[in-house]
Amino acid sequence: MFSPKRVLVLAPHTDDAELGCGGTMARWIDEGAEMFTAVFSIAETSLPPGSPRDRLKSECNEALDQIGVPTENRFIYNYPVRELGYHRQEVLEHMVGLSSEVRPDVILTPSGADLHQDHNVVFQESLRAFRHLTIMGYELPWNHITFSTHAFVVLSEDHLLRKWKALMKYDSQIELQRPYFRYEAIEAMARVRGMQVRSVYAEAYEMIRIRL
Numbered sequence: 417m418f419s420p421k422r423v424l425v426l427a428p429h430t431d432d433a434e435l436g437c438g439g440t441m442a443r444w445i446d447e448g449a450e451m452f453t454a455v456f457s458i459a460e461t462s463l464p465p466g467s468p469r470d471r472l473k474s475e476c477n478e479a480l481d482q483i484g485v486p487t488e489n490r491f492i493y494n495y496p497v498r499e500l501g502y503h504r505q506e507v508l509e510h511m512v513g514l515s516s517e518v519r520p521d522v523i524l525t526p527s528g529a530d531l532h533q534d535h536n537v538v539f540q541e542s543l544r545a546f547r548h549l550t551i552m553g554y555e556l557p558w559n560h561i562t563f564s565t566h567a568f569v570v571l572s573e574d575h576l577l578r579k580w581k582a583l584m585k586y587d588s589q590i591e592l593q594r595p596y597f598r599y600e601a602i603e604a605m606a607r608v609r610g611m612q613v614r615s616v617y618a619e620a621y622e623m624i625r626i627r628l
């Protein structure tokens with residue numbers, strides 16, 4: 417059985433972790449894993465007009481409360497959205513620091529097929545920092561042309577509901593009518609991935625590196 421003990425989720429922006437792997441985080445926490453999350457941008461300019469600049473940071477903390485990530489296991493940095501490419505070295509240095517501080521055995525990172533510029537930076541730097549570990553790429557279908565479904569984490573209805581309750585904390589993104597902040601979309605994705613492995617719900621991963 418593959419059962420990680422210490423998991424570090426790398427999120428370019430607030431909400432990427434919950435969207436890509438929120439169900440898996442809930443499941444592995446239930447199974448006793450210590451869960452850590454690093455967010456590199458709180459996307460201060462991706463907000464409805466008049467919002468406090470740190471609105472997404474507050475929403476992210478509420479979302480991680482829902483999933484069950486302890487407060488002390490959250491690392492939230494504030495690089496400008498779409499400009500992580502200009503801060504590549506700082507991003508790498510944070511990851512190298514997290515490697516010794518967190519001592520993870522599994523890394524969840526954006527997929528190598530993710531076309532968003534910030535997601536691509538986090539993917540590439542995560543390979544540099546964590547290439548000695550198991551690395552799994554999570555799925556954000558609106559950012560991919562292709563995605564290889566190498567691995568699946570089967571979810572219960574409770575895991576899926578915790579993912580959805582976490583996403584519901586992102587009022588700012590719901591106000592902006594992001595199409596992926598809809599229960600139908602989240603449920604349908606989990607159902608399709610579940611169907612591929614003869615379960616009801618699942619999240620799919622690209623396996624980038626495996627260390628067993």
Ligand SMILES: [Zn+2]
Pocket residue numbers: 428429432532535
């Ligand atoms: Zn993102």
